[in-house]
Amino acid sequence: MTKALSIFDTTLRDGTQGEGISLSADDKLKIAKKLDDLGVHYIEGGIPGSNNKDIEFFKRIRDYKLNAKITAFGSTRRKDSLAEHDSNLARIIDSGVSVATLVGKSWDFHVHTALQTSLEENLAMIYDSIAFLKRKGLEVIFDAEHFFDGYKKNPEYALSVMRKAEEAGADWLVMCDTNGGTMPHEVHDIVTVLKGQATSARVGIHTHNDCELAVANSISAVRAGAEQIQGTMNGYGERCGNANLCSVIPNLQLKLGYQVLEEEQLQQLTNTARYISEIANVYMPVNQPYVGSAAFAHKGGIHVSAILRDSRTYEHIAPELVGNRQRVLVSELAGQSNILSKAQQMGIQIDPERESTREVIDRIKELEHEGYQFEGADASLELLLREANGDLKELFVFESFKMLVEKIAGRPVTSEAFVKLKIDGASIFTAAEGNGPVNALDNALRKALITYYPGLKDIHLSDYKVRVLDDKDATASKVRVLIESGSFGNSWSTVGVSGNVIEASWEALVDSLRYALLGQAKREDYVAISSDSRGLVNH
Template sequence: MDAKKVIVYDTTLRDGTQCEGVSMSAAAKLRMAEKMDSFGIDIIEGGWPGSNPRDMAFFEQIKNVKLSHAKISAFGSPRRAGVAVEGDAQISLLLQAGTEYVTIFGKTWLLHVTEVIKTTPEENLKMIEDSVRYLCENGRKVIFDAEHFFDGYKDNPDYALKTLHAAKRGGAEFVVLCDTNGGTMTFEAGEIVARVVKEMGETPVGVHCHNDCELGVALTLESVRNGASMVQGTLNGVGERNGNANLCSIIPNLILKMGRDLNCAPHLRSLRDLSLFFDEMANLRSNTRLPYVGSSSFAHKGGVHADAANKVKRSYEHIEPSLVGNKTRVLVSDMSGRALVMMKARDMGVDVDSKDPAIKDFLDELKNLEFRGYEYEAADASFSLLLSKFLKRNREHFKVRGYRVIVERDEFARTTKSEATVKLDVEGTIEHTVAEAHGPVAALDLAMRKALVKRFPQLKNIELADFKVRIIDSEAGANAVTRVHIETKDDKSMWGTVGASDNIIVASWEALKDSIEYKLSKED
């Protein structure tokens, strides 16, 4: 294999689903496999045949999916101690999965050999070699995951290496060193991998790292630097406990920082899209702070930083964001200066004269509002409306005359309902509407749209996508200022708005009102 070539092995659909709060249907796993294939992932670990009906369904259905590049691997254990490989049920299920690759894990740490699976060191070696050989003889390409290898090596290096040689004798295509407990340091990993690469000769070596010490990515890169040619990991670093090594960081680091040859390199600009797609399939809220793919990765808040990045992007950005499908973002806060506001306005497509005296008034008001609890970093729509107001470019589509919310609890029926009344002036016509819902915010939302939809039918196509509440000064107790952040979407885009008040209904109303006003202003 070319010394610069690195194979990417994705275990999101198996190891990733062991993450707390992550569960994927067979259909979602199939869609993920297709997405990873189009990105250029080399090997996709689909699951453990026989462990659950979902994985069995995946392996059955993936046979009918035409993948352009990726190979599917089934994951499982070697034969049991004292059982002939031909009669082992798990080995049989691995073959029935019908995949080109099979990945089996084996014990390399004597602690696990004698105390966990309760067998002898010699029998453990036979279990590994027999299983690998039998799978190879039945037409499978076998990857051997050396479980707990780094801990096993530190305990007894000779025995840990014997397990790798057993897999090699059996015909393993790759041996993969697993930092299963996630406790290895980078300086340890480099030395151990270099020794193993030399020991294995023509058999290539991979690594599978966990993130318990926040070193999963660093360990993987250091291992590649010392000769590893396969990297295993998961999208967005999901996995058991603290997660697995994050492929969304490993891949760009290998390509852009270390000059390695990856088959997915031509599709690197789709990396953020792949990350977001996984979150959608797993029903997870995206982590904005993920390196490379997070929405905060290239976000600038401090005025000095933002101004420098505007003049010379690489002064505060380690790569061009578009290389991984991301983009520069400007965050506006009470730390903002005139230059940052100008950048933010341009980013939003608003043409602003930096010498306009209204900008100073706008900045003063922005800082005052943030002091009172508002925050515009994730509320671009509210920021846009506020800026337009000071530039006198806003069209007021409606005026609020008043609103009221009543919450009624029936303890006998154990039901709660909310009734909202809204009075709006819509281009000279008073609209007085009432709506009911379980919660007060939903009732307000329904009543406001009911008042506006006759004049603005496009409001039928928007919906509340997210609603977050944050207590600003918790020491004030029930009188604390509450910040409400709302995400609203239509069939084309999503936008954020904010409200703040010591009354949660008022804060919610402000955010709701901005969300409607922004939708109407976009279409003027």
Template sequence: MSVLSDKPVRLYDTTLRDGTQGEGFQLSLRDKLRIAERLDAFGVDYIEGGWPGSNPKDVEFFSEAKKLKLSHAKLAAFGSTRRANTPVEEDAQVQLLLEAGTPVVTIFGKSWELQVTEVLRTTVEENRAMIRDTVAHLKKNGREVVYDAEHFFDGYKDSPEHALASLEAAAEGGADSLVLCDTNGGTLPAEVAEICKAVAARIPGVAVGIHTHNDCELAVANAIAAVAAGAVQVQGTINGYGERTGNCNLTSVIPILQIKMGLEVVPDLTKLRDLSYFVDEVSNNPHFARAAFVGRTAFAHKGGMHVNAVQKLARSYEHIVPESVGNSQNILVSELSGQSNILIKAEQLGIQLDKGSDEAKAVLQKVKALENDGYSFEAAGGSLELLIRRELGRYEKPFELKEFHTSFRQYRDGHEPVCEATVKVYVGEVAEYTVAEGHGVVNALDKALRKALLPFFPEIAEVSLADYKVRIIDGHDATAAKTRVLIVSTDGQGDWGTVGVSENIIEASWIALVDGIDLFLQRRRGK
């Protein structure tokens, strides 16, 4: 038995196992290896790689993971106790855990008497023997053993004696840590704290960990309550991925532990946001903009009075310094904005405006008028930047549209449909007329516009479309309703959003497309 004493709290990441049980969260073998390397570099203490007894991919992962040069983290294989009435030496699943070759093995066992009698269909005595025997066998084979007490809080509330006795069985087997699992996610923070203290009093000298689920939106709160009550290991996933509503979100827990509670758990917290985005990108999931600490809007300010206060004293509306977790302050401009929003945005562009100046008033009035027409600049900072440049006379038009035309032809003879766009632009006095086909009208327009401009501006080859979103405004107007199109463009170094609004979805798309390329050229000229 041991207590994890070299760090105040150890981080146990189960993104690669428990996280993949979440809907829409899937990882290839290569994805899992990449994330494992990134977690290690960030400073996570344990990385649970999967269950080698459950599928071929996890077996292959542990084979390939032996080649990883992890500098800090310990890799853990996950599995179950031996089966009922089966000698542990003859249990194939336990043997696979050893064959995985990891320094740590995590096993789960039943803490809830209901699960023992109704699911396992065995006796409480045999259940305790299953736990004790498996832990002892793994320890005999040189493994650090983490025991996950499944359904512990539900089991404790039904029968404290039975739940505690199951933990004692793991401790008797030599478990290095006992992890209390809120498997159903229905326990409240006060209950977690009280029960954690009861465990520490009953089984002193063994490290206690916490594993929570988010069914009541309390996974992070419950983990923090457990740490405050003495837990020294926190299990969770990056961005809270997991079964049902997800697991404890480590991207929230980590800064709370380190900044709010003064417990150093990672060497460089400024890399947190990058890690969060990396896992989203690898798993092909959209990032949650409103995520605490790491979300795009976590430090976004929109209301004029708020922005005015932040401009004077950031901590008046920010609970931490955004850069401490790798994030940044974001001033939004909308119909709710005051002049402070405009002044800060202009300053970010290197333009100094005085509060109350005619220029500041003109920009603000233009923003509010356009938002009244259906525009939204919160996610379209590129279009806002162009607006400010134009209103302040800091804009030089790189090209001018003469006309564009789009068509969609559907054939009855089995021929593939054809989307085509023609574009005529002037660059200076030179006219360029091009035509292109694409997978959809917007793609055809994009190709035709680039084809026309590339001879004059070859650098736009670096720009590509990263996202395209359409929203119908005032849907009661049916097919005559205005359409708002948001396009996100990227040059591989950064991205920017542009917006277009029209009763015609093609025109709205065109406006956003043109702004995206126009802004890129404005910034390049500025450099």
């Protein structure tokens, strides 16, 4: 029989202690809903009364009909006082949650140094606080802070803390590796002792990633008998972060056979991780296991050739199990297999025996040597492949553009672009202002095309990145521009490279519109906009 585990997500509390992470009440509510859809069992919302955002969150979350249990976090009562008079415990009760997460000291060093009280009083603080919350009808999860450090220094006292919490009625006893310095074999041995000798209660694990072992330590604890895993999405948290649930969950379910989420919920893991990354406005590493965009990406020609025969040759699981997808990258390392696979994904029929196939591979390698990067610019790559395959036709001929950027003392900078094109034999000349030279150029280009191609009005630029390729030439260095564009929920990326940032931006802008029109043509009438900026003029 498969053993079921409980997932406790603390992204909204512990995760927000990570550097650079700040969530509004609306953000927290959106994330809570997404976590509930994923199927986590507990969602720790924050500390009631600690700030206005958490106050608002706990007030508004009451109206949400979630399957997950919302928990409020707090610490044991103050020393030499009564639980009934403790404002922190009162705020937990007033928050309206059904579950309280209570943290208490389990390391004698912390009791003496941080709390500055006796070991006996610390035990009384733990017992009184848990018993009080239980009398109020709450489920109580006790987080034993610094449990592993405490056990290694004074095992008898650390275990007495857990026994006291269980005696007071705690529903869960959670061992915390708060400093993140414990090794996996230590975690396994200590959890085994706790489960075998000290308690019959359900136990959980809460680890930090200071030694890059939070995921491994969580798994070690589960294998020793822990039934609840606390962590955060994408591993957010203070210092080096918490256990990354995006790795913990699939490792336990797909590798070790534990029941964690429903199969269809597990397939939402990648989408959930990326959604939370966007809400938190935190860059998500492309090489993050399971959910990163590069987790199932293949670049080397030998690898690609193999996965085309059987993906198991270079993939440890099917990416669809966690909602991710296989990607084939095209770069200077690309071989014919990369090109054929990529073309197949794009619906392009390329004959491997044609000379043009070899030519386009050589062309891609040449462009990559010049600084282009097609791994993150699939739209530009598709245009190259379609052009090589003879699928494109000319929509306009680029003739020239000019830029005017003016700064007058005491006034903001103004930017104006002038674009000259030829469409159906007619010369088109337009001018437009913008918030900066690239925006002005974008506006002028659209202005010239919109009458002929009205579908462009729905296209918007959603991201713009500039990368200096070689800083030895200082401000004269070659740059790479990546532009992400979108329309009706779809998005695509294009690339341009030049020693002039405006020219590089122009290349990426032109490709963006070329691809937009290609998509709007539904692949029935393949179209292209000619641009001589990369020697890609169609005749």
